[in-house]
Amino acid sequence: MVRSKSEVIIANLLAAAKVPFRYEIPLFAPDGTFYLPDFTIEWRGQKFFWEHLGMLDKPDYKQKWEIKRQWYLQHFPAALLVTEESPKLSKTAQCLIEKTFV
Numbered sequence: 122m123v124r125s126k127s128e129v130i131i132a133n134l135l136a137a138a139k140v141p142f143r144y145e146i147p148l149f150a151p152d153g154t155f156y157l158p159d160f161t162i163e164w165r166g167q168k169f170f171w172e173h174l175g176m177l178d179k180p181d182y183k184q185k186w187e188i189k190r191q192w193y194l195q196h197f198p199a200a201l202l203v204t205e206e207s208p209k210l211s212k213t214a215q216c217l218i219e220k221t222f223v
Contacts, residue, residue, distance in 0.1 A: 127173055128159060131214050140222045150196035156189055164222050171202040
């Protein structure tokens with residue numbers, strides 16, 4: 122179960138590509154802080170964290186995302202994958218999957 126139609130699209134694309142994922146698993150940083158990435162993907166010995174940004178048009182959401190993005194860059198700099206809400210989400214997500222996991 123996921124929270125949005127866009128996350129369903131991403132989950133279905135990951136499943137179709139046979140990329141195993143978990144949804145909203147707590148991710149703890151060494152300093153004890155944590156977030157819930159939309160998708161956690163373990164692939165060939167590496168972990169990736171995929172965030173889908175569905176409401177960047179809302180100022181509070183955008184501000185919280187910027188704080189979260191900085192957290193990722195500080196603690197997990199090479200592991201973050203991001204998509205944004207768009208009519209081209211399916212194509213964008215598919216390209217990201219092919220580039221990263223195929």
